[in-house]
């Protein structure tokens with residue numbers, strides 16, 4: 001068997017320069033990398049070629065749809081690795097690539113310098129240099145060509161030593177740069193980059209059921225009641241106020257208190273059973289108020305520095321208008337009934353799922369669902385927590401999120417997928433801005449360290465933003481059921497300092513944890529009934545939450561999960577980590593560091609030896625560093641690497657400090 005002869009002309013057109021291992025990328029460029037506006041993105045690549053020529057490289061980037069590339073020169077690192085950083089200036093989809101070329105004149109300059117330093121006769125080399133300049137001028141824009149022609153003329157008239165000086169002069173270098181000569185110019189594939197607003201990566205969420213906000217157990221709460229509560233939520237330092245569904249609730253198979261299937265006539269039902277004769281996903285539950293009331297709430301929230309996040313739960317109560325209007329969007333059984341939804345072992349008898357590939361579903365259902373999101377976005381809601389996305393079609397999410405973001409590039413989608421890691425990661429790749437995580441079930445030092453290491457050092461770091469909820473209406477964590485107040489403080493400290501995104505479902509601040517016996521569910525869950533609470537209850541942790549949220553706002557190192565470093569504290573129950581803030585000059589110097597100690601044992605006082613990370617500041621083991629205790633407000637100096645920490649769960653089971661090099665302390 002003989003291969004067709006290789007076409008040499010075609011082969012010679014192939015790139016002479018290799019550009020490999022571009023980072024960050026997601027699945028070789030199939031999905032976009034994520035970043036937020038104002039945050040520098042560091043691009044690296046292996047760039048090399050045959051021979052010894054000097055190479056140059058740039059990272060180029062542009063907003064999708066724009067013609068001109070912006071450029072940043074890449075610096076050469078050891079072993080043919082190159083790096084550059086750039087900071088996107090707008091939100092929305094971008095693309096970036098790496099370009100590299102032979103720097104012919106750079107090679108000439110390098111070799112001429114070496115030969116001259118070695119004392120060789122370089123007369124012929126200066127002739128070669130002038131010929132190279134002529135070549136470069138021949139393809140240069142008019143003005144640059146003219147400048148080069150003048151240089152060539154003047155240099156040709158000089159003696160050898162003055163020619164060398166002229167060829168190596170900054171003026172000649174500048175003229176060559178202006179000519180834009182790029183031999184063997186090669187560009188990598190273009191990679192996607194999704195630039196989100198800051199809140200996609202850094203936000204503090206508070207979740208409540210508006211119907212519980214009346215202050216009176218016999219009266220259904222309203223949007224106007226929520227408006228009254230806004231200052232209190234704002235004062236705790238939250239930025240996002242998230243509601244479970246606020247749409248009409250079906251009556252068929254309505255759930256009663258504690259998930260029973262025998263509701264009384266006055267039971268309010270689960271808000272996830274969306275749809276009734278009053279309307280579906282684009283309607284409001286009449287008892288919560290009108291669209292005007294909702295608009296007033298969105299505006300009042302904004303006045304208080306809060307944005308509203310809505311639940312997007314793609315499912316229908318059997319009473320949803322869509323069942324009658326669009327039967328082809330659902331899967332019917334031969335007897336004309338429908339299967340209720342499940343997330344085994346959980347049974348959702350009061351809802352049915354849509355069928356994304358049902359007879360009339362494409363495009364009808366897909367478009368209708370997209371339009372639901374667009375409708376709420378047009379009402380000023382830009383953040384959506386999406387219920388159970390892992391049970392819905394992957395292609396739908398990629399299409400729908402992109403469609404919404406084309407119109408609303410500031411839209412944010414939080415994936416509520418508690419499922420297999422690869423499925424959670426895929427949803428993030430498909431466009432989810434943030435994702436619920438396993439944080440709620442990571443309680444021990446080794447498992448928290450391992451989980452954060454996975455999230456910050458392996459592939460998900462480029463596309464998966466973990467949202468650390470300490471509890472949800474569905475998750476009353478076993479740890480909190482027995483830990484007492486100290487446990488709530490422990491979990492709050494971990495969530496607020498480990499991730500840029502954290503959230504709590506109300507009741508957490510008053511250490512609510514009564515469970516349905518043996519289950520991770522709340523007793524008398526608010527999912528099925530109205531709950532009135534006393535926020536001033538003794539033992540509440542509102543001051544601590546407020547302080548933690550303030551610390552988060554004031555310390556940029558806490559605006560992401562990325563960058564966490566775990567340090568040695570010699571006690572298996574004390575988790576000890578730091579988050580550095582680097583100087584903006586790109587030197588890699590640490591400006592300051594937030595250092596956190598958490599006693600994970602809510603019942604035992606800990607005294608443990610630990611190492612102060614003096615080395616991170618370039619300090620010797622006997623060096624001294626300034627510390628500000630951010631929870632208590634006092635300042636002190638630590639001298640020497642070996643120290644002891646004291647953590648009393650009956651007072652405060654954690655410390656949050658800021659370390660600053662003494663030379664940087666006023």
Ligand SMILES: O=P(O)(O)O[C@H]1O[C@H](CO)[C@@H](O[C@H]2O[C@H](CO)[C@@H](O)[C@H](O)[C@H]2O)[C@H](O)[C@H]1O
Pocket residue numbers: 255259270271272273274313315343346347348349350351387388416418473474527
């Ligand atoms: O299945 P998940 O654990 O992801 O939970 C989410 O989806 C559930 C279904 O929407 C939702 O469950 C609640 O609503 C159901 C429908 O009304 C009801 O049958 C369940 O009893 C109730 O828990 C859950 O709250 C949501 O977070």
